[in-house]
Amino acid sequence: MTAPIDTLKELEARVRDLEVTAQKTGQNLDAALNPLRAEVDRLRAAQPKAAPTRWERVQLARAQGRPTALDYVDRLCTEFTELHGDRRYGDDPALIGGPARWQGVPVMLLLQQKGRDTKSKIKRRFGSANPEGYRKAVRLMDLADKFGLPVVALVDTQGAYPGLEAEERGQGWAIAESIRRMLNLRVPVVNVVIGEGGSGGALAIGVGNRVLIQENAWYSVISPEGAASIIWKDASKAPLAAEALRLTAPDLLKLGIVEEVIPEPAGGAHQNADEAARAVGEAVTRHLRELAAQDAATLKTDRAARFRRLGAYTETP
């Protein structure tokens, strides 16, 4: 394993030397350089791929063309019947939902939808919900509970919308109610973080019996940019913050915060939405099938116990 790397390093050094010489002397050394450059490229490509860094995963989670919640619904669901409005103030396009058949099984969908083009991204506030979104989610969870429909929630948000009106209408109150409602459901709840899991705005629809995350999605108490501007007063230090926050799927699996990491196609979910959707569909359906065997009381108490346990501390006698 070390020999080719040494060769690669030597070759790279020779290319650099020749380039410096060419620059200094004004000679054209391309004839000598090009075969060496080609060999460097070949050797680089043959290197075993290192796992992406945490910051690289954050960028994959935000990649242009990464499948949104509705892209999964299009591929995995039939008869999605979107139900609108919170019955109090409005209808939030950032958090949508309604009943559908998930690979044939009737479920209640809760979806954080970022938008697929510039216009719809702006309309949907890039998936950052207002209180109306969370209040609609509570309403749909009431329906799910009433009709015995399992809840499938796809999480994809940088966080709840930090707007003036959101605060006036009780953003914190709406999130807290949504968390409480989901924890008390007597039906199975499966959550998948499909891109960004930003803070309380994500947790609001994230407290299920099984919490799954895609390989390149992130989930954290604060976005890397938010953390960087608090720690270093500089949002451009986000890559450092991403490392410190341990926000990747493998990190969360290790911390016991998620049950399973769903694999993505090589290069990320945006490289092959069909393949990404197949993996998400398989995992959710498998968990729904397992949970279908549990009675209502068990579903609720197991979910409560799951979250009651989470945390890291020691105890003095």
Added chain:
Amino acid sequence: MALDRFFRRRRPQQQPGTDVPDLWTQCPACKEGVYNRDLEAGAYVCPKCGHHIRLDAAQRVQVLLDEGSFTQLSGRVQPTDALNFQDTEAYTDRLRRAQKKTGRPDAILTGTGTILDVPVTLAVMDFAFSGGSMGSVVGEEIARAAEHAAAHGTPLIIVTASGGARMQESALSLMQMAKTTVALEGLTERGLPYVSLLTDPTTGGVTASFATIADVIVAEPGALIGFAGPRVIQQTIRQNLPEGFQRAEFLLEHGMVDAVVDRREQRAYLASLLGLLTRREVSA
């Protein structure tokens, strides 16, 4: 920070070159000098302008509970650096510093006591410890306090003062929002009241979890209460925020809290409210 200065000054101490101990404090709002004995007698509300000075957890207990009635619960849960969090300073160093400053393992004090003879279980967040931020210890101690209240049949009061979930425990902090909610459910099942008292400041993950699912939400005058911080909102909307935005009175007007109660009236208010909600008999 201004708060540190305030508490340093409040302690009687010998200034070099003088023999006069500190007898008074400058109100951070009106800048008037106030005698410390007047402040202590008046629940740390400025007698000149009515400003509610921020309290640490011990002062809060002293202001709220009947004298000598407090018995601490737990207090044995210690923070740990599960993520090996490193920024400009190691999390373990930050913790040590905050522990030394406050004399507590973390940003929470829980216990039992009485308010005008009404027994309560009490959890108080300590803003002096790392801005009252909620990590695993705060979540666990609040959960245990709620479970204690449910098991012993007392009402629960949680006094919040927090910048939100603690960044250095990342997703583990976030999960405390769910954990505390789970534990509070026990009070609902047993028909016991849970009252939150929101004090300056209460923001972020605390506002978006246990603070706002109380049966009755009481706020202190002038307290900043919200989900997103004012600076973040200003960056989003790119205009100045209206006067009084996210203050207790603003939230009362928008239907988000049940009452704004002066600190000097809180004992009477809470004792009466809890008596009513628990249908406590009083001698006529």
